[in-house]
Amino acid sequence: MDNKNFTQSYNNGSRNLGRLIMQLRRLERQPHTFGDAGPLTPSEIHTIDAIGSEGNVLMSELAGRLGITKGAVTQLVARLEAKELVIRSPHPTDSRGIMISLTEKGKHANAAHEEVHLEFYSQLRNQLSEQEIQIFETCIAKLNSFLQK
Known part of the structure; x- marks a missing residue:
């Protein structure tokens, strides 16, 4: 070239x-609406996604998953708790630890968010070939890696 x-x-x-x-x-x-959760900001729905439906997560672990401070996680969790999407509970063996889990309403919002992603990829597959999708995913992964430096 x-x-x-x-x-x-x-x-x-x-x-x-x-x-x-x-x-x-x-x-x-x-903000977007996911299920019956009402309007949620992207940071709120991605926090719900990071908690996941599988069970409890420590506040400190959630901060690590999201790449933000514990203080920022505390603020996000407080907003989600006020919307009845998450609950806090004490860690069963560590009195300093706080566990976060999704309520049923939070699990429904998480499932609706996953549906949005599935619909996006379905639309993408209608516009791109399998090879183009693989290139797209490789480029996104490389861009993410580059931006994390």
Whole structure:
């Protein structure tokens, strides 16, 4: 690839990546409804997703899963608790530990969120070939890895 083609490719890629970031930021600001949970911000539904339906998770572990501080997790959990989507309980053997789990309403919101993701991938599969989907997923993984540095 010569310099002219490289520069053009770089400019197109840079513009498209910038547009994608702006779209993601726009989506991050808009609450969405998942099941009967009412409107939830992306940070709230992703916290529910990180807790998962399988059982209890420590507050500190949840902070690690989300890559945020314990203080930020405490604020998110308080909001979700007020919406009756999660419950806090003491750790059975560590008096300092707080366990978080989903209520039935939280589990329904989590399932509705999973459905949104399944619908997204279904629509994606209608527009892309299997090879394009594999390339897309590889690129997303590499971009995530690059941005975590």
